[in-house]
Amino acid sequence: MSASGSTADTNRTGRDETEEERADRKWAELIQEVRVAQTGVQILFGFLLTVVFTPRYEDLTDTNKTIYLVTVVLGAAATGALIGPVSLHRLVSGHRVKPHAVVWASRLTFVGLLLLLATMTSALLLILRVATHDGYVPWLVAGVVAWYLLCWFLIPMVVRQRNSLK
Template identity: 50%
Template sequence: MNDDGGPGRDETPQERADRLWTDMLQEVRVCQTGAQILFGFLIGVAFTPRFAALPAFDTNLYTATVVLGAVATGALVAPVAFHRLFAGHDMKPELIHVAGRLIATGLVTLALTIAAALLLLLRTATGNPTASWIISAAVLLWFTTTWLVLPQVVLRRTAARQAAARGRGEVGGDPR
């Protein structure tokens, strides 16, 4: 074996690709199921008696939400189709690259779908458009913070800590 697999690992590039693909599958399973369930519920809304009474804004918001849900579901399922097409062609690194972008797209559109669905639900349930917008925006901000900002902060802090440890001549640095 060689150490082309990355820092702290003794794996070949193929073993690394296999590990990364397995990790990606586990990650996407979590959000894929939620996206599919949400999309299924959204589809059913149009067939309820109350749907016909929605104002034009809410009907348009519903349409946009369903489209976002379809895009999220498609992006989160797409890595499976890529895997089927790439299987046996020794293209796992390419698969990992494309799947990573599709999963990122799926997560962004899933967050937008949830925020839009929440906006529609709160507008309908509370009749308070201002509070509905504020709460939905706060939820979207929460997703942005926990899904994007916080991981970037952790990456930067870890990189800085590792650079400082290398500068002091430490081998592994403090894992905390």
């Protein structure tokens, strides 16, 4: 039996932990995950910010400039969503709302991953359009997006579903 006086904590999670202990564990796991995504999006966003200041930017077609602007905005939004859990934790820390904070931080992280997917897709489209003008670019981008979807979402969902049936 858990400290809260019920066996529900153990039955749901397979662990003997209170709601607060579970929130602490989930928070630590989430922050580790966010660190990986944050680093990637911040490097990509930093690189994107420099493109507009290069001489080659003026040579881009209007379509490519639009793709660039969309990519920068998506990168900024992804950065905001992935840094959001840190700010959330800082602002609610000590107010006894960690279980709720974990839920909201998890949601922000998921949105951040979706925005990172969109940013990576848009950046790849722009780079390949500038590097080559061949008609296979959309197909190549679609293939990479399919790979991201498989790695980031489909495999985890299959693992979750298969293990939840046990």
